[in-house]
Amino acid sequence: MKEKEDQPSLHRHQHQKRIVNVTKKLFANNAAYVILLLLSYALGYLSSPTSHTPPPPPTTPIVVSSKPSSSITLTRLTDNVPVPTNQLDNFRVTSRCGDSLPSQLVRQTIVDRLFNATSPYTNFPPPHVSQLLRTKRVKGWGSYGGVFKRLIDKVRPRVVIEVGTFLGASALHMANLTRQLGLDTQILCIDDFRGWPGFRDKFKDIQMINGDVLLYYQFMQNVIYFNATEAVLPVPYSSGSALMKLCEWGVVGDLIEIDAGHDFNSAWADINRAWQILRPGGVIFGHDYFTAADNRGVRRAVNLFAKINGLQLQTDGQHWVIDSAVN
Ligand SMILES: C[S@@+](CC[C@H](N)C(=O)[O-])C[C@H]1O[C@@H](n2cnc3c(N)ncnc32)[C@H](O)[C@@H]1O
Numbered sequence: 001m002k003e004k005e006d007q008p009s010l011h012r013h014q015h016q017k018r019i020v021n022v023t024k025k026l027f028a029n030n031a032a033y034v035i036l037l038l039l040s041y042a043l044g045y046l047s048s049p050t051s052h053t054p055p056p057p058p059t060t061p062i063v064v065s066s067k068p069s070s071s072i073t074l075t076r077l078t079d080n081v082p083v084p085t086n087q088l089d090n091f092r093v094t095s096r097c098g099d100s101l102p103s104q105l106v107r108q109t110i111v112d113r114l115f116n117a118t119s120p121y122t123n124f125p126p127p128h129v130s131q132l133l134r135t136k137r138v139k140g141w142g143s144y145g146g147v148f149k150r151l152i153d154k155v156r157p158r159v160v161i162e163v164g165t166f167l168g169a170s171a172l173h174m175a176n177l178t179r180q181l182g183l184d185t186q187i188l189c190i191d192d193f194r195g196w197p198g199f200r201d202k203f204k205d206i207q208m209i210n211g212d213v214l215l216y217y218q219f220m221q222n223v224i225y226f227n228a229t230e231a232v233l234p235v236p237y238s239s240g241s242a243l244m245k246l247c248e249w250g251v252v253g254d255l256i257e258i259d260a261g262h263d264f265n266s267a268w269a270d271i272n273r274a275w276q277i278l279r280p281g282g283v284i285f286g287h288d289y290f291t292a293a294d295n296r297g298v299r300r301a302v303n304l305f306a307k308i309n310g311l312q313l314q315t316d317g318q319h320w321v322i323d324s325a326v327n
Contacts, residue, residue, distance in 0.1 A: 097276055098250030103158035106251055107186050110233055113249065121220065121229045129217045132207040136225040137218050139203070140169025141259075142287050147316040152177045155283050157185055157254035161246070163239050163270050164260030165189035167215070168222045168232070174257075175228040188251070190235045190242040191260070193219060239266075243273035252279040258286035264297030271305050281325045289320035 101109060111119060125133055152174060160178075162171050171189050178185035193216035200206060200213065207214045216236055223232045235242045239260045246252075256274045260266060271284070278284050288298040302320045306313040314321040 097247040097252075100252050100279070101250040103186065103254075106159050106188070107233060109249060109251065110188065110235065113245075114235065119229070120234060121224065124220055124224060125217060129207075129209070129214055132209070132214055133218055133221045134205065136222055137205065138167050138169045138172065138222055140166065140173075142291070142318045143169035144173050145317045145319060147285065147319045147321065148173055149177055150316065151255060151283055151285060151321070152181065155255050156181065156183060157282075158183070159251070159253045159255075159279075160185060160187040161190065161251075161253035161256045161274065161277070162187060163190045163243070163256070163258050163274060165191040165193075165219065165234070166195065168219045170257065170259065171232055172222065172226050172228055175226070175231040178231065185231060187232045188235050188246075188253075189219070189232060190237065190239050191219075192238045193234070193236050239270050240273065243270070243277065247273070247277050252277050252282075254279050254282045256282070256284045258284065259288070262288055262296050262298050264301050267298045267301035268305070271301055275305070275309075278324055283321060283323045283325075285316070285319050285321040287319055289315055290318045 111117060148170065157178070160174055162174070165171050168189065171187050175185075175187055178187075193213075195203070195206075195213060195215055200208070206218055216234065219234065223229055235246075237245075253274075256278055258267065258270050258274055260270055267286075271286070274284055286298065286302070288296075289302060290299075299320075302313065302322075305311070306322060311322050311327045314323070
């Protein structure tokens with residue numbers, strides 16, 4: 001019995017010896033033999049099914065408890081430390097604006113950051129649109145109201161930010177008023193220069209190329225016509241992204257006019273974002289507080305904003321006004 005049990009192990013031993021001898025003959029050079037052994041060890045190690053990469057750390061999902069809303073707490077599953085509800089900060093628009101830029105650096109900052117360091121008026125108009133523009137085509141809504149003169153006289157702004165410009169009626173009016181006062185004012189015009197779907201029903205003379213309306217080009221042409229290129233600069237992006245970038249770059253306005261989207265959500269977002277980049281002591285104001293379309297959203301957004309922030313709201317003609325100096 002013992003002999004039977006020992007036989008396979010004897011055979012195995014003899015077989016291994018034969019392999020070693022053959023290998024030794026094959027690799028008369030000892031160094032090559034050692035390298036081969038090391039290589040086979042390494043291959044065996046690497047092809048082992050066990051992973052040697054440490055597992056990723058467990059994620060720490062945040063769950064909202066299903067208690068009644070007045071007592072909602074946030075809990076991190078791993079540490080069970082409750083986060084007070086008042087830290088949720090629902091109305092946070094952006095984390096932090098950059099340090100305020102001096103007003104004399106605003107124009108160059110915008111030109112550098114948005115226009116590759118070249119004035120957008122250089123070589124205007126480009127040949128492919130020159131035949132499609134009118135020498136001057138201006139139209140606005142409440143764009144010449146007394147509120148503009150009253151606020152410019154009072155604030156004497158060095159930086160004006162207009163949110164919603166269209167063909168530039170109100171921006172050019174403000175450029176004229178600041179010029180009359182001898183102010184060196186920079187007026188930034190935030191507009192995506194798309195108007196709104198169907199606006200060409202009433203503005204057929206604003207041409208279109210491949211579905212692209214030429215509102216931006218006609219606005220530029222108007223600024224050139226009124227000799228205001230040194231005072232007026234377009235910021236041709238959607239109001240949300242443009243206001244966020246101005247905040248990040250530290251651009252602040254002494255006077256900010258809101259006149260872009262008139263639905264509640266648009267007006268609400270624009271007012272909140274613009275408030276963040278209003279210089280302390282500055283004034284924010286906007287159109288369509290009292291017009292035929294007045295309660296489409298603007299008035300509700302302004303009222304809510306003033307109420308939540310405990311701000312005093314004034315009206316001037318069709319415009320609403322919030323003066324941070326009295327708040
Ligand atoms: C009523 S017009 C501005 C009129 C101008 N303030 C005036 O009185 O001459 C509104 C403008 O807001 C722009 N607008 C609307 N929503 C916008 C958005 N989300 N971002 C950028 N511009 C927007 C439109 O393109 C349009 O030119």
